[in-house]
Amino acid sequence: MSEIERVILIVLDSVGIGALPDAHLYGDEGSDTLGNMARELGGLHLPHFQKLGLGNIHPILGVPAAVSPLAAYGRMAEASAGKDTTIGHWEIAGVISRYPMPTYPHGFPEELIAEYERRIGRKVLGNYPASGTVIIEELGPEHMRTGYPIVYTSADSVFQVAAHEEIIPVEELYRICRIAREMLTGEHNVGRVIARPFIGQPGAFQRTDRRRDFSAAPPEPTLLDHIVQAGKTVWAVGKIEDIFAGQGITHAVHTHDNMDGVDKTLEAMAKAGPGLIFTNLVDFDMVYGHRNNVQGYAAALQDVDARVPELMAALRREDVLIFTADHGCDPTTPSTDHSREYVPLLVYGEQIQAGVNLGTRDTFADVGATIADWLGVQPPKNGQSMAKELQKRR
DSSP states (O other): OOOOOEEEEEEETTOOOSBOTTGGGGTOTTOOHHHHHHHHHTOOOOHHHHHHTHHHHSOOTTOOOOSSOSSEEEEEOOOSSSOOHHHHHHHHTTOOOSSOOOOOTTOSOHHHHHHHHHHHTSOOEEEEEOOHHHHHHHHHHHHHHHOOOEEEEOSSSEEEEEEETTTSOHHHHHHHHHHHHHHOOGGGOOSEEEEEEEESOTTOOEEOTTOEEEEOOOSSOOHHHHHHHTTOEEEEESTHHHHTTTTTOSEEEOOSSHHHHHHHHHHHHHHOOSEEEEEEEOHIIIIIGGGTOHHHHHHHHHHHHHHHHHHHHTOOTTEEEEEEOSOBOOTTSSOOSOBOBOEEEEEEOTTBOTTOEEEEESOTHHHHHHHHHHHTOOOOSSOOOOHHHHBOOO
């Protein structure tokens, strides 16, 4: 019987660690979110991740390999087709997506937009791929004049709706996003419909932290469903509830930023019983990666690194702490989109053999299979458990 009763799984959103062999198929040759940032900045300073073994996974200037890593370490390849948040998280939870979700490099079909306008009772602006901050500057004044929401997409499988909070109240924005989610099925089953509220005046618009994601439902049961079916709890911190469309979750809390995400994780660790605490720290991707802000991205990593000792100290004897990611988003490349990369894997706890090199895993789903093994629940259909490799030698 496993002595592990609870797992704290933290996804450092977009913190990739080197291009996958098929990165050229996605236009991502040479991407290396951590490595390239370190080279551009003359080094990263992440002393606590370094002690866990981050530098043992992959060369990172300023983060040398630890002589005696405190954690088990490795990297994982994505077996799913695609490089978006939804598919990455689903794969961590045991679902491998064989086909990428639909994308719209030329905007959404006219007939789909016409039906959407009919259902929400308003015209829309935009309907083309764009940076969220750029499109609200371009179309924000017309939106304020007309009351028409701004619809746009990106290289990801997303249908995004932006609206000024004083023109379309946030709850109304959520309502029209739910209408889009209901419409977008079949061939148009996009990964996420995203509400993007903003405030301010022309020339000084700012997006707010009341973003909401309305995701497609996972196509099959995930690790989360199996944990709940076994009578244990799944605490979702950040946008996890949105990514899994509320499935397999017993407690959920949304967060304002990375630091709030760490705070909420610590609060969950103080309250939760046996099961899973699943956290997404989104700022790396949303605030810095997509805006090619290398300095901001590195500073955000340092901020989370500084909180690692708190997370380690809050662990119970029966707990395991895992850090990983869902894809890359290399801010040093011309692209502002996600990048097809390996993701880091750090596994720490009193029951874990420190310094174990887990190598390169074939799929993110190995994490889900391992957690299922530890918690004694039905495993997802994909992934190989690492529990025996990680077991502390006695």
